[in-house]
Amino acid sequence: MTNVLLTAPTTRTRPTRPRLRVRRSSHARPTRSVLLTVLTALVGVYALVPLVWLLINATKTQPDLFSSFGLWFSGDFALWDNVVGVLTYDDGVFGRWFLNTLLYVVLGAGGATLLALLGGYGLAKFDFPGKRAVFAVVIGAVAVPGTALAVPTFLMFANLGLTNTPWSVIIPSLISPFGLYLMWTFATEAVPDEIIEAARIDGAGEARTFFQVCLPMMAPGIVTVLLFTVVATWNNYFLPLIMLRDPDWYPLTLGLNAWNAQATTAGGEAIFNLVIAGSLLTILPLVVAFLLLQRYWQSGLAAGSVKE
Structure with a gap:
């Protein structure tokens, strides 16, 4: 008689894996600071109140500017009349000032952006003797205010016989140390060296590599530098003030200041409503x-802020 040994079936147990506990970081949700919110609101009010004042008062007539509250509309809505008056006053000189400003911006700011682009790319991607010295000069030039160089620039252009000409405004506007520095740092981070080497191995020359490979990558930085130089040239006041005497070559800043000063001159006509409407158009x-260029501008400013 055989003995049958009955054994319980063995069950295989899978090895238990340690459970990972995911702890919610306290920094996952941005914290709200009441003080920071209040300060941001104050800065926003400080920036928007002048624009609101300008927009409201551009709709008023000359008498209503002094008889009504500055931050509210008056009885007569004269925005269209003021705009027509700006464009037709003194034989339409405002249009000439606008074209002058556009000329200074296209040649001055456009040329400054082009030079900053070429110089920044060269400083970022090429090694040459004296590169550290160039960096020190660029940083020093950024720290020097433009008004400190206005008088020496005037004396130099006076000796060359270029004062009271458009070139006396355009040529100094071609130099933008801050734009060069910004383009330098942007090209360093946005254009990898491996892509340039790959383009060279494929037989592309330096010009083709720059225009077809690197230039599209640098588009946000180019737009950022362009915006800075356009704003600086469009709002430039002190340089044209000391360089230009002929009102036919005035930019908008000098032209509106001349209109505003008419009220203080003997026999002058007060046209404050046209000055305000002209400022709005400016x-x-x-x-x-x-x-239109906000998204490019924001990405260009953020370039290099995060290092991988």
Whole structure:
């Protein structure tokens, strides 16, 4: 008789894996600071109140500017009449001032952006003797205010016989140390050296590598530098003030100041309503440019802020 040994079936147990506990970081949700919110609101009010004042008062007539509250509309809505008056006053000289400003911006700011682009790319991607010295000169030039160089620039252009000409405003506007520095840092982070080496191995020359490979990568930085130089040239006042004497070559800043000063001259006509309406027309191109190029501008400013 055989003994049958019955054994319980063995069950294989899988090895238990340690459970990972995911702890919610306290920094996952941005904290709200009441003080920071209040300060941001104050800065926003400080920046928007002048624009609101300008927009409201551009709709008023000359008498209503002094008889009504500055931050509210008056009885007569005269915005269109003021705009027509700005464009037709003194044989339409405002249009000439606008074209002069556009000329200074296209040649001055456009040339400054081009030079900053070429110089920044060269300093970022090429090694040469004296590169550290160039970096020190660029940083020093950024720290020097433009008004400190206005008088020496005037004396130099006076000796060359270029004062009271458009070149006396355009040529100094071609130099933008801050734009060069910004383009330098942007090209260092945005254009990898491996891509340039790959393009060279494929037989592309330096010009083709720059225009077809590197230039699209540097588009946000180019837009950022362009916006800075356009704003600086559009709002430039002190340099044209000391360089230009002929009102036909005035930019908008000098022209509106001349209109505003008419009220203090003997026999002058007070046209404050036209000055305010002209100021509104002057800032509209800058507002439109910022709104259209905002996304490129923000990405260009953030370049290099995060290091992988």
